[in-house]
Amino acid sequence: MTATPRSLIQCTVDFDAPGFQTGTLNVPYSHDRSAYGHIPIPIAVLNGSPGPTVLLTGGNHGDEFEGPLALMKLLQTLPRQSIRGRLIVIPALNFPAFLKGRRTSPIDGCNLNRIFPGNRNGTVSEMLAHYVDTELFPLADIVVDLHAGGASFNHSPMVLAALPADARRHDEYIRLIDAFGAPHTMVMDLLGEDRTYGAAVERHGKLFVCGEFGGFGTCNIDGLSIVEHGLARLLHAAGLTGAADVPASSGTRLLRVEGTRHYLFAPEHGVFEPMFKLGDRVQAGQAAGRIFNPHAPWESPRVLHFEADGIVVCIRSFTGVEPGDCIALCASDAQWF
Ligand SMILES: [Zn+2]
The missing domain is CATH 2.40.50.100 (RNA polymerase II/Efflux pump adaptor protein, barrel-sandwich hybrid domain)
Incomplete structure (x- = not known):
């Protein structure tokens, strides 16, 4: 008898194989025009010498484009890079929403960033959240999720930071934030919301860096540049890559949201x-x-x-x-x- 799989999503890349691979996360989706169908979500992995794993995701909301574009541009260079550790890249996590340019999934109406830890036997979005929570977060040491204001907001480009619960890791975390070096870094207050991707990463005890890099459902080119340069510096600081071929950061200014006021x-x-x-x-x-x-x-x-x-x-x-x-x-x- 075969064991029950933890997730019904099939991944076509081998996270442990050396070198660069591309593939898909196949989310089962049986519907009127495709009885045995699935949704293929593009994923890439680059494995180098032993070292930390960094998971990079964009398109958690499908109407936010600086993160996906930065990651698609990164993917152009990865086949020629050798790194220490492992890099897992998903440019557009909520792929059905991304293809439609919508915040929420056109399939089940779910906001992927409000349904963690998801559900193995749930809707397409719930299954995806569950897969990320049970299969991807455990692989990662550092998780970076790239956002923007989406259609309903314009957001000043900035990193969103949350110190890990473990105070012994604060210095390590602040070093990453300083390395990313966005002009502004904000400690967000989501008013108790704990169904987010970030809250799930925190429950796994992994370091989490997030950010908002524009809005209006378009691509803010200043925000895109902040993401690209920040990621390059962060990957270097995390020990995956050599010195980043990007301008040095001129420092980050820390802001904090303080409740409903x-x-x-x-x-x-x-x-x-x-x-x-x-x-x-x-x-x-x-x-x-x-x-x-x-x-x-x-x-x-x-x-x-x-x-x-x-x-x-x-x-x-x-x-x-x-x-x-x-x-x-x-x-x-x-x-x-
Ligand atoms: Zn978002």
């Missing part, structure tokens, strides 16, 4: 007129903008205010708002400790 949410339906720009330094009590009632445009608009001092790091793309929509995110200057 740094979020600006819409309290009602309407048309939002912003009174700030991305990157503005704002103060508590400052008017952030006004919501007009499109059904009674003669009514006075409702004025919204920032709750805390900070720098605006993220701004909503869409002018139409509904109650609970996030309009802006701010962060304060910070220190690690």
Whole structure:
């Protein structure tokens, strides 16, 4: 009797074979026009001499493009590179969403970054999260997941950092963040959300580096350059590659999101007129903008205010708002400790 596989997803690359390989993660998908079909998600692995494993993923959300483009460009060079350790690259993890340029999967509606640890017997996205959690995270020492604001946000390009729970690894982690050397590094506060890819990596006790490198569902070329240079420096700092052939970092400035006071949410339906720009330094009590009632445009608009001092790091793309929509995110200057 054959053992029950941990995952129903089949991977066509051998993570232990030497050299460069390309292949796919085949996610079973039996549907009306393909009874025995699967979704092939491109994956590449480069194995060198013994050393650490770094997992690089983009396209966790399908409408964020700097990460996937940086990883596709990296893949052009990998066949000619020799490294210490192992590099696993998936440019577009939520592949069905990526092909449609959508945040969520067009197949099951799932936001891949809100369903970890996934489900072996679940939907396509749930199976994928489960595979990543049970098969890929255990292989990795360092995990890097590349994001952007997507269609609904524009985000200042920056690394998102989270110190590992194990305080003995803080120095090692900060060294990686400094090596990446994005102009800004932000300690995010997702208000308790623990279904994310990053939360899952943390549960495995692996080092996790994330980032937001643009938005509007397009490619921010400054953000792309920050990703490419940052990854090159990080891979060098992690010991996989020789000195990176990219400019040195001019240092990173640390920011921190501190709870709901740094979020600006819409309290009602309407048309939002912003009174700030991305990157503005704002103060508590400052008017952030006004919501007009499109059904009674003669009514006075409702004025919204920032709750805390900070720098605006993220701004909503869409002018139409509904109650609970996030309009802006701010962060304060910070220190690690
Ligand atoms: Zn994202």
